[in-house]
Amino acid sequence: MMVHAYINRITKxxxxxxxxxxxxxxxxxxxxxxxxxxxxxxxxxxxxxxCFETFLSQSHADxxxxxxxxxxxxxxxxxxxxxxVGPKYAxxxxxxxxxxxxxxxxxxxxxxxxxxxxxxxxxxxRSSINVQTHTLVTSISSSHDGHSIxxxxxxxxxxxxxxxxxxxxxxxxxxxxxxxxxPIKGICSxxxxxxxxxxxxxxxxxxxxxxxxxxxxxxxxxxxxxxGVICGGGRETxxxxxxxxxxxxxDSTLLEPARQYFDxxxxxxxxxxxxxxxxxxxxxxxxxxxxxxxWPHCGKVPGQENHFILAGFNGAGMPAxxxxxxxxxxxxxxxxxxxxxxxxxxxxxxxxRLKEDVTV
Numbered sequence: 001m002m003v004h005a006y007i008n009r010i011t012k013x014x015x016x017x018x019x020x021x022x023x024x025x026x027x028x029x030x031x032x033x034x035x036x037x038x039x040x041x042x043x044x045x046x047x048x049x050x051c052f053e054t055f056l057s058q059s060h061a062d063x064x065x066x067x068x069x070x071x072x073x074x075x076x077x078x079x080x081x082x083x084x085v086g087p088k089y090a091x092x093x094x095x096x097x098x099x100x101x102x103x104x105x106x107x108x109x110x111x112x113x114x115x116x117x118x119x120x121x122x123x124x125x126r127s128s129i130n131v132q133t134h135t136l137v138t139s140i141s142s143s144h145d146g147h148s149i150x151x152x153x154x155x156x157x158x159x160x161x162x163x164x165x166x167x168x169x170x171x172x173x174x175x176x177x178x179x180x181x182x183p184i185k186g187i188c189s190x191x192x193x194x195x196x197x198x199x200x201x202x203x204x205x206x207x208x209x210x211x212x213x214x215x216x217x218x219x220x221x222x223x224x225x226x227x228g229v230i231c232g233g234g235r236e237t238x239x240x241x242x243x244x245x246x247x248x249x250x251d252s253t254l255l256e257p258a259r260q261y262f263d264x265x266x267x268x269x270x271x272x273x274x275x276x277x278x279x280x281x282x283x284x285x286x287x288x289x290x291x292x293x294x295w296p297h298c299g300k301v302p303g304q305e306n307h308f309i310l311a312g313f314n315g316a317g318m319p320a321x322x323x324x325x326x327x328x329x330x331x332x333x334x335x336x337x338x339x340x341x342x343x344x345x346x347x348x349x350x351x352x353r354l355k356e357d358v359t360v
Contacts, residue, residue: 004082004103005053005215008067013293014346016076021344023078026319028342030108033322037115040122044114045225051107053209054090054099060214061087061101068103081105095204095271109207109222112318140173140307148306161332164301164309165325167317168249168289174301174309181297181312182358183249184290188232189262190282199275201266203227210269219265229278231265234258246360251285259283288315292356297349298324299331299338308332309349320347 010019030048037046055061068084083104090099123129132154139151140162150157164170168183193201204223210233211218219233238244238257245255262280266273291297291312301307308331310324327341338348 004064004068004071004079004105007071007076007079010346018344018346020076020078022346025323025342025344027078027081027106029319029323030106032326033110033115034108036119036322037110040119042115042118042122044110044112044118046108046110046115047225049107049109050104050206051209052085052094052096052102052104052206053211054094054096054102055211056096056098056100057211057213058100060211061090064103065101091271094206094208095202096208096210096269097271104206107207137173146306161306161308163328163332164307164311167311167313168287170289170297170309170311174307176301176303176354177297177309177311179357180354181289181291182247184288184315185245185248185251185255185285186232186288186315187234187238187255187258187283187285188230189265189280189284191229191231191262191266191278192281193227194277194279197277199277201270201273201276201278204229204270221265229266231262234261237261242360249287251287254283254285288313290314290358292358293353295346296320296324297353298328298343298347299341299349302349302351302354 006022007019010022034046034048036042037044055064065084065086068079068082071079071082085093085102085104087100090102091097094102096102120131124131132152135152135154137150137152141149141151143149143158148159148162150159150162164174164177166173168181170181171178204221207223208221209218210221217236219231222230224230234255238255241257244257262283266276266278289296289312291314294314296310296312296314296317298310299308301309308328310321310328313320324343324347327338327343330336330341331338339345
C-alpha cells in the first residue's frame with residue numbers, strides 16, 4: 001500500500017520526519033530494484049509503471065482528497081511523486097468502473113521469485129556462497145564461546161552471526177517473537193484471457209489497489225505483461241472465521257470461502273473486460289507476518305548481540321524488503337549501527353516494541 005495512506009498515522013505515532021523517511025525509502029527501493037534487474041539482466045518481467053489506488057466509495061475518495069490537500073498545503077516535498085486523480089478522470093484513466101477518485105505513485109512490477117532466484121544464481125556464479133535448500137532449521141541455541149548452534153535435520157551449523165529473514169515463521173525458532181509476529185493466511189489468484197476470445201480486453205498499464213470501502217475492504221492487482229492478471233484479497237469472505245487465517249501457518253490448503261471470489265473480479269470492476277471470457281486458472285495461499293504496530297521488526301534482536309532480524313512485513317514487504325536486507329547486510333559486514341543503514345526508524349525492533357502482542 002502507498003505511503004500516502006500512512007503519513008497521518010506515522011506523524012501522529014512518531015513525527016513527520018519518520019513519515020518522510022518511509023516515503024523516500026520506498027521510492028528509492030523502486031529504482032534500486034529496477035537498476036539491479038537491468039544490471040544483472042534478470043529475467044523477472046520487471047516493468048516500471050504507476051500504481052493506481054482507486055477509491056470506489058465517495059466518502060473514501062473525499063477523505064483521501066482532503067488528506068492529499070492537507071499534505072500539499074503543508075509543503076511536503078516528499079510527496080512530489082504522488083498524484084491525486086479526481087472524479088472527472090478517475091474512471092477513464094484507471095479503467096476501473098465507478099472509480100470516484102484515486103492516488104497514483106511510481107511503482108515497479110516484477111516476478112519476485114524470478115528476481116530472487118535470478119539474483120541468487122548470479123551470486124553463486126561469482127562467489128563462494130553456500131546455499132542449502134530444503135534444509136529446515138528446527139532451533140537455534142548458544143554455544144559456550146558465543147557462537148550460535150543452528151540445528152537442522154542434516155546436521156548442525158556453528159555460526160558467528162544469524163539473520164532471521166523468516167517473516168511469519170520467526171517465532172518457531174526465535175521464541176522472543178512469539179505473539180509478536182503472527183502468521184496470517186491470505187489468498188491470491190491468476191486470471192487469464194482465452195487467446196481466441198472475440199472480445200479482447202484492453203491491456204492494463206497500471207498496478208492497482210481497489211479500495212471498495214476504505215483500506216480495510218481492498219483487493220490488489222498486478223497486470224502481467226502477457227495479459228494475465230494477479231489479484232489478491234477477498235478478505236471479507238473469510239475474515240469473520242478467525243481460525244481460517246489468524247495464527248495459521250498452513251499454506252497447503254486454500255481459504256475455501258474465497259474460492260469463487262475472484263471468478264468475475266475483472267468483469268465486474270474493469271471497463272472492456274465484460275465479454276473477455278477471463279477466467280481464474282490458478283489459486284494459491286500464502287502466509288504473511290503481522291506485527292502489533294503494523295511495522296516490521298528489523299535490526300539487532302533485543303538481548304541477542306549477534307542475532308539480526310528482518311521479519312513481520314504485514315503483507316507489504318515488496319516496497320521494503322530489498323533495501324532493508326541491504327541495510328541489515330551492512331550491519332553484519334561493516335558493523336555499522338542501525339541508524340546508518342537507511343532503514344526507516346519505525347522498522348527498528350526493540351524490547352519496548354516486543355512488549356505488545358498481536359491481536360485481531
